[in-house]
Amino acid sequence: MDATNPFDEIEQLLGRTPFAGERAWGRDLRTADIDVAEYDDEYVVMADLPGFDRDEIDVRALEDRLTIAAERAAEREDADRRYLRRERRHESVTRTVDLPATARLDDATATYRHGVLTVTVPLDAVDADEGHRIDVN
């Protein structure tokens, strides 16, 4: 039942966990962590946006730039409700990703599941000869 592997914890403590490297050093609370993967025919952007509703997330594509914005109501804090620890990201986060010129933004789709937004943007096929062909008249 005890799923915690003590060696994992040691590794984490030492900061040797894969992918922990860059991110552990400094973090901006107003952005989201993203993966950007380029496949042959599509660009896939995945963003960690835990704790949002679908309608609180805004995805916009404008001139080869994809902007992801999410905003939720601020958590209240008063005399009866005290934060002993507050590390989770802000109520409002935005992140912008540059897309290649071949991106077909009109055909982009987005899904939100388990706090992860996945935006898929199809790419136009690049000519097999890897260049722009100029017709000779």
Add this chain to the structure above:
Amino acid sequence: MTRRDPFDEIEDLLERMGREFEELGGTLEGTGPEVPRFPGARDVDVDVVEDDETITVLADLPGFDADDVDVELRDDALVITGSREESTEFAVDEGGHADEPAEDEGDAADADDSEDADDSDDVRYHRRERRFSSVSRRVPIPGPVEADAATASFDAGVLTVTLPKRSPDDDRGHTIDVS
């Protein structure tokens, strides 16, 4: 419960170290996002909120299923673990694609092509900031709580654990009737 295995000792050691690191992290935290954090100290971001009756712990675990998340109250700390199999990295990706044809213009051929692309090594990551591996976090709970009455829910990648506070009078443990 009194069973002692070497890993317990390692855990104790880690907890002591963790407390010190947390103190360190706590002092760095206030100074702004540019300040380096201790590596690995923030595997799961948590909020801990206290009101008169409860202590609530909120933990960001984006991309995990409720089944992947394990919560355990050990002594005076809440241990949160999220674990996935290695292949989930790609399963997540494919999950996205699987949803696609329904919303797409129904270009089935296109969807097939993209799945092929996933299976091949033909992928370039331009950014890779998200965590895929298993994560865990030990959150010290300040003050006694009713472990049996604790509740947990998981929604949109956020785990919420509500721990009712135990009144100080029954802090001593079980009351045994004297007859």
